[in-house]
Amino acid sequence: MLPPPIAIRVATEWLAARARWQPLEVGFWIVAFAAIWLFPDRHLILTEIAWLGLFALSLDLILGYAGIISLGHAAFFGLGAYTAALLAKYEIINEPVLALLVAGLAAMALGFVTSFLVLRGSDLTRLMVTLGVALLLRELANRLGWLTGGADGLQGVSIKPVLGMFRFDMFGHTGYAYSLIVLFILFLIARRLVNSPFGLSLLSVKGNPLRASAIGISVDGRLIAIYTVAAGFAGIAGALLAQTTSFASLEVFSFDRSADLLLVLIIGGAGYLYGGLIGAIIFKFMQDYLSALTPQYWPFWIGLVLVVIVMVGRDRITSWTAPFRRIASHLNWRALARHVAASSSERR
Amino acid sequence: MLTILFDGIAYGMLLFVLASGLAVTLGLMNFINLAHGSFAMAGGYVTVILVNRLGVPFFASLPIAFLASAVIGFVFERALYVHVYKKPHLDQVLFSIGLVFMSVAAADYVMGSGQIFVQIPKFLQGQFEIYGIGIGRYRLLIIVICGLLTVALQFILANTRFGSRLRAAVDDSRVARGLGINVNWVFALTFAFGSGLAGLGGALGAEILGLDPTFPLKFMIYFLIVVTVGGTSSITGPFLASLLLGIGDVAGKYYVPTLGSFVIYTIMIVVLIWRPQGLFSRAASR
Numbered sequence: 001m002l003p004p005p006i007a008i009r010v011a012t013e014w015l016a017a018r019a020r021w022q023p024l025e026v027g028f029w030i031v032a033f034a035a036i037w038l039f040p041d042r043h044l045i046l047t048e049i050a051w052l053g054l055f056a057l058s059l060d061l062i063l064g065y066a067g068i069i070s071l072g073h074a075a076f077f078g079l080g081a082y083t084a085a086l087l088a089k090y091e092i093i094n095e096p097v098l099a100l101l102v103a104g105l106a107a108m109a110l111g112f113v114t115s116f117l118v119l120r121g122s123d124l125t126r127l128m129v130t131l132g133v134a135l136l137l138r139e140l141a142n143r144l145g146w147l148t149g150g151a152d153g154l155q156g157v158s159i160k161p162v163l164g165m166f167r168f169d170m171f172g173h174t175g176y177a178y179s180l181i182v183l184f185i186l187f188l189i190a191r192r193l194v195n196s197p198f199g200l201s202l203l204s205v206k207g208n209p210l211r212a213s214a215i216g217i218s219v220d221g222r223l224i225a226i227y228t229v230a231a232g233f234a235g236i237a238g239a240l241l242a243q244t245t246s247f248a249s250l251e252v253f254s255f256d257r258s259a260d261l262l263l264v265l266i267i268g269g270a271g272y273l274y275g276g277l278i279g280a281i282i283f284k285f286m287q288d289y290l291s292a293l294t295p296q297y298w299p300f301w302i303g304l305v306l307v308v309i310v311m312v313g314r315d316r317i318t319s320w321t322a323p324f325r326r327i328a329s330h331l332n333w334r335a336l337a338r339h340v341a342a343s344s345s346e347r348r
Numbered sequence: 349m350l351t352i353l354f355d356g357i358a359y360g361m362l363l364f365v366l367a368s369g370l371a372v373t374l375g376l377m378n379f380i381n382l383a384h385g386s387f388a389m390a391g392g393y394v395t396v397i398l399v400n401r402l403g404v405p406f407f408a409s410l411p412i413a414f415l416a417s418a419v420i421g422f423v424f425e426r427a428l429y430v431h432v433y434k435k436p437h438l439d440q441v442l443f444s445i446g447l448v449f450m451s452v453a454a455a456d457y458v459m460g461s462g463q464i465f466v467q468i469p470k471f472l473q474g475q476f477e478i479y480g481i482g483i484g485r486y487r488l489l490i491i492v493i494c495g496l497l498t499v500a501l502q503f504i505l506a507n508t509r510f511g512s513r514l515r516a517a518v519d520d521s522r523v524a525r526g527l528g529i530n531v532n533w534v535f536a537l538t539f540a541f542g543s544g545l546a547g548l549g550g551a552l553g554a555e556i557l558g559l560d561p562t563f564p565l566k567f568m569i570y571f572l573i574v575v576t577v578g579g580t581s582s583i584t585g586p587f588l589a590s591l592l593l594g595i596g597d598v599a600g601k602y603y604v605p606t607l608g609s610f611v612i613y614t615i616m617i618v619v620l621i622w623r624p625q626g627l628f629s630r631a632a633s634r
Binding site: 063117120122124125127128129131132136263296299300302303304310314 | 374380428431432435437438439441442443445446447448449450451452453454456457461565569572573576606607609610613614616617620621624
């Protein structure tokens with residue numbers, strides 16, 4: 001064992017090494033931003049990828065880092081979408097960025113309140129409760145027809161220019177740049193979060209809640225915190241959808257959306273932040289291609305992919321993302337081992 | 349008032365037959381199977397094809413629906429489900445959602461997306477009155493059939509050799525194997541039987557619940573409520589839960605239609621928070 005001062009230094013160095021930017025990551029974001037100028041005719045689908053990626057990132061925070069299985073993550077997405085659309089429609093907040101923040105906060109509030117419901121219980125109970133919350137909200141949006149337009153969706157929403165300067169256009173140019181910047185900022189926050197001691201404690205909670213609480217980690221507190229943050233992310237993703245399409249409908253709360261989201265995250269692999277983003281890219285292009293072939297039967301292919309993924313094994317499917325994964329854990333575990341070895345030999 | 353109670357009981361009984369198979373796979377085998385509704389839908393469509401297209405008598409079509417769903421369930425269990433029993437819950441959820449999506453799209457492709465009703469025989473239509481209570485003939489039939497099934501199910505689980513083997517296999521599959529019980533075979537038969545019951549429920553319920561390709565998605569939550577609220581320690585828990593759910597849903601839709609499904613979902617969440625092990629189960633057994 002190392003004496004405390006050295007242990008603290010080792011841990012700090014390790015956290016710093018973990019948080020260091022890798023060339024592959026930098027490349028990923030350069031390509032993403034270059035797409036603003038490189039593929040102007042693909043901006044509509046790229047916008048969808050951006051908010052879907054953010055949504056999947058938010059699920060990754062609770063599934064990949066805290067181990068909570070949710071079938072109702074669309075609840076927060078939908079709340080964010082309706083909040084943003086309502087704010088714009090009734091001209092309460094005309095500035096999209098501000099409305100985005102409000103939508104995120106609203107979703108966070110809901111996340112905080114409902115987080116107490118997922119603290120206890122088995123996977124099945126959590127599944128049912130999260131699903132139940134999403135269904136309740138959907139029913140609420142359906143019944144409050146005078147406010148939300150009910151089953152027809154919220155129409156006649158017009159979004160004002162971002163920061164009063166950049167007008168949303170029908171080709172999605174502004175939409176993509178706007179969504180990408182929001183995604184990038186929130187990604188940075190998430191990255192900072194999971195590479196902090198807080199993020200590590202989450203992983204220990206996921207690994208074994210009992211042992212985590214034995215070493216002094218407040219399990220409930222961590223789960224409430226990450227669930228609230230993730231809800232906020234999902235709300236902002238929903239608000240992005242509402243703002244870039246000027247529309248919100250009951251479909252934002254649907255079960256399919258939560259289920260698709262699981263698929264998105266699983267394709268990319270959970271637990272290293274980039275999984276959701278990579279999954280969103282693959283999912284959207286696959287959807288684009290397959291639904292062009294058979295628009296009505298597209299769910300069949302989603303189902304098939306899910307079954308095949310489970311049959312083959314999730315680890316094997318996502319093994320091609322290994323270079324990205326290494327950024328998150330493998331290399332740095334090795335770095336930790338090196339640190340410990342170096343520190344021990346120093347003392348000798 | 350009593351008519352609503354009667355309809356609620358019929359609805360609840362139907363839900364029980366639909367969900368009882370799930371109570372075994374999910375409750376006893378601890379396998380999260382969201383695709384249970386797909387087997388029920390299969391039974392419903394088999395009946396529709398037999399009765400509406402081929403002119404088979406309604407009563408003859410019920411056992412066929414049971415058998416068809418049981419065979420489908422058996423094949424799926426042997427081919428796919430076996431590999432997923434031991435996997436984490438997340439995998440089970442993904443896998444069974446995948447099956448649901450596939451079955452929805454496949455039913456849409458084969459049968460069309462519209463809602464289909466079974467042509468039930470003339471003498472089962474309409475209702476009669478006893479002491480001022482309107483009783484639908486078809487609903488009475490459902491109560492009788494489902495009641496008999498419940499008694500039979502309880503008998504099989506509690507008093508037969510197969511029932512004790514199943515309970516042994518569930519309690520401790522290693523020891524059961526050691527005693528010479530073919531656990532895989534017991535599970536496969538149970539799964540097939542549960543799917544068959546779902547198929548029968550789907551066949552009976554096509555008239556009341558309506559049958560369209562989104563059936564597995566629409567009723568998934570109801571089946572899960574029956575099993576989780578009812579608890580999994582016995583067959584009576586899910587039975588009472590489905591009666592409550594049935595009566596609550598019918599009465600809720602009749603008296604407070606504006607609230608829609610609020611009541612059901614809220615009650616479900618409250619019960620799950622209050623008693624995660626289910627409303628009717630004794631202290632946590634596993």
